[in-house]
Amino acid sequence: MAHFKITGGTPLHGVVAASGSKNAALPMMAAALLADGPVRLQGVPRLDDVDTLSLVLRELGMHVGRHGDDELLLETIDPTPTRARYELVRRMRASFCVLGPLLARRGRAVVSLPGGCNIGDRPVDLHLKGLAALGAGLRLRRGYVVAEAPRLRGATIDLVGPRGPTVTGTANVLTAAVLAKGTTVIGGAAVEPEIVDLGNFLNALGARIEGLGTSTLRIDGVKQLGGTTHRVIPDRIEAATLLLAAAITRGSATVRDAVPDHLTAVLDALRTAGFQIELGDDRVTISAPGRPRPLAITARPYPGVPTDVQAQWTALLCLAPGRSTVQDTVFAHRFLHVAELNRLGARIEHRNATAAITGVDHFTAAQVTASDLRASAALVLAGLAAEGETTVRRVHHLDRGYERLDEKLGRLGARIERRETAITA
Ligand code: UD1
Secondary structure, three states: OEEEEEEOOOOOEEEEEOOEOHHHHHHHHHHHHHEOOOEEEEOOOOOHHHHHHHHHHHHOOEEEEEEOOOEEEEEEOOOOOOEEOHHHHOOOHHHHHHHHHHHHHHOEEEEEOOOOEOOEOOOOHHHHHHHHHOOOEEEEEOOEEEEEOOOOEOOEEEOOEOOEOOHHHHHHHHHHHOOOEOEEEEEOOOOOHHHHHHHHHHHHHOOEEEOOOOOEEEEEOOOOEOOEEEEOOEOHHHHHHHHHHHHHOOOEEEEEOOOHHHHHHHHHHHHHOOOEEEEOOOEEEEEOOOOOOOOEEEEOOOOOEOHHHHHHHHHHHOOOOOEEEEEEOOOOOOOOHHHHHHHOOOEEEEEOOEEEEEOOOOOEOOEEEOOOHHHHHHHHHHHHHOEOEEEEEOOHHHHHHOOOHHHHHHHOOOEEEEEEOOOOO
16 A cells, blocks of 8 residues: 655646546446447546456456557457456446446346445435336345346436436446437436547447437437547546646646636636636646635536535635635535544534635645545645645555556656555554
8 A cells, every 4th residue: 555755835837738537438448348349448547447447347258458558448358247246346436337338238237236435325326217217127136236128228317316417327327328229318417528528439339329518318229339449538637636736836837638628617716716727728727826715615516616626625725814615515425535634734624515614824744544536636735735744645545546646746846755555554
């Protein structure tokens, strides 16, 4: 297990590239199960989550190979396996995205329920509701979903849940519907850029999906899909994290290979906080002359500020003079970083899905422990701004979803070292 030693206080400067999107690549890899030809995905980041899903897909009879730095080749070798086991699905919830494609292409899927995770209760009822509407027979057996349907049938489905749309639920139902007989209409679909990218990828395979980027998707089922080559969109969460890292250190940095349109809510909030933002076609530059202004941020489904940058915003606003609030309407319990940020000298109270922040002058270095992917990023950001040497433990959470974040921050001048943690430590 690894930890980071961060010597804070150096403003970040320079240019860094965003990697391909984790949350776009994962459902696309799962959707490759549908294809009857080879699938080349370009811009696939090197992440533990990508490795985990590669293992799941290999056990499902696929060849998954890396070519060069960022290309993944996926091809079905043996179309008979149908089981995705608990040991892998519990490691990464997005593995559950194999359910729709497996069921649609192979007529049967036995996929472990993912269980809870550190950001709270994450049900999959909407995934199952959607697949049932397409005619799947569903049973729960010993912690697994057993889904069966010789051929799915198109249907009209409302996927909206109590806290808005579901991203991977939309992916699961969409990927199942592309091979269903007849037309499917999904209402309350997620409009995240990752879902649009998934839909574009499926259309390139031969699917017939309309309405991408709106909350109503219309899918005319086809009998078969071919192969394709597709480049995954840039990771907007990573890009936002890098911009917030420059902001918290009062530096200036350019994130290239990004899509500024995907970052609108984050960039608006950064401007309101007093930072200067310049946009290019595929890049964003931030200049942070001083501390942020206090702000009220609410994380919402796209096009709102993403819940996946809620923790990083919480870290940044700790240094704003005055009172700020950060509310999360998507995951009410995603606040494990609050106690750790307070160990670094922050003054945050967490109540009712909201972090109420009283700004402090600076963070003070300490040892902190990462609890989940985005909380880890928040602790790294705080460490970059802290006076002295901060240790962030359990950074394997970070490696799940950020491609070499320590190296990218290092290229911007951060003093950050990765070290192996002794077993007894
Ligand atoms: C995806 C992202 C994750 C991001 C989240 C919200 C991937 C691989 N992960 O997760 O990084 O934080 O979207 O943008 O893309 N819900 C239900 N029933 C369901 C499904 C969801 O009630 O069947 C609720 C959830 O508890 C949550 C909300 O709906 O409150 C949104 O969750 P969802 O969009 O499904 O998150 P994920 O797709 O798991």
